[in-house]
Amino acid sequence: MNLELRLPLADALLRLADDEMILAHRDSEWTGHAPILEEDIAFANIALDEMGHAGVWYRLVAELRGEDPDTHPDQLVFHRALDEFRCLRLVELPKGDWAFTIVRQFLFDSAEVVRLQALRRSEYPPLAKAAAKIAIEERYHDRHLRAWVRRLGLGTEESHRRMQAALDQLWPYATQLFEPQVSESELVAAGLFPASEPMAAEWAEAAAAILADADLKIPTVGPGMNGGRENHTDHLEPLLAEMQSVARLEPQASW
């Protein structure tokens, strides 16, 4: 690989890692509180899976940066400042009600399915290999989420109303899922990372079909949310304060 592309590729993977990590944290907030026991276990599994995926991406970031893949991920997660996180605003939002959680997770996981298929064709073999492995798990997440979207969308008057309200609120944030990045064109030209626009189109079509089947209407939104991934909602700060609190008590502790 062209050495000059190592750091831009690390940045691209850091975005994926931060998305998974912050979403995993939000998902974990349901542990012990999900609507029924079976779903509590299922959703805790999903949260753990997303955290595992974040770990895979953070390790690749470490390797591309020449850092220790065993210790750098913890540094990135627990000792990095708010303004260095590059997650989507979609994953920062508080967990809301169950419909909100389901719609957000569906939007994210259906996008992941598309992105991982494209990442499997990366010319950077460790990335292609990791994507192939994660894709298997995301296919299951996607099935689980599609099942919930359909049942709540077509369920009762209340479940449909809550799902539509969640979609209305979340859809504008979803436009950031495949927002083209500044350094993208070089990575795309080198075959290391997939271009955003074709993935955005593929995802939008797939998501629209599932939502239509669930009798949910995609809201019309104006131009997507302005500002890149260096801009965050006010919700990220308290999330990081909680997530990082224990590690920061004793930065040298070994776990």
Place this chain on the structure above:
Amino acid sequence: MSDTQWPRYEVFVQERPGRPHQHAGSVHAPDPEMALLNARDVFVRRPECASLWVAPSATVRGGTAEELSQLVAAPVSEEGSPDIEYLVFAKLEERGTLAHVGEVHATGPDDALAAAKAAASRPPLALWVVPAARVERTLPEEAASMFDPSRHKPFRDQAFYHIQTALRRLRRDPLPIASLQNRGKKR
């Protein structure tokens, strides 16, 4: 009092291809597909699994050895012909669980139970019959995304984290109170 619980489904796990499906427990779910997904999440996190079956608990007819001994051969109903297929699960060992042993055709659940008992190679400790049409099964092409991930996850026993050792050491050699109070303030 109205029951707001979702219906219960019995879950049968096949650990490896060629092995019988064995009863693993039950889950609540609003419909068969969700029952299958819940069964995967509740019962297939760590153990090996090649295939999953679920069936509504309400469709299961079963009995222990004692109950089966009182089973009178069901009267063959006039109109019915034995054309309903039932899966038969038998518990043959005291330490074993209900495992799929075959199928019978019968006119109804009692008839099926009697037929299953008659067909058993040795007296079972318990028998279940489940109408085959009510069993939801994972498809072979779903197996990878349903079951492969659990195989790649490390199983960590609590001993992995050395908590017991650390606690024993702390008990033997307590930290001075002052150092506990100052924890977290230094750096």
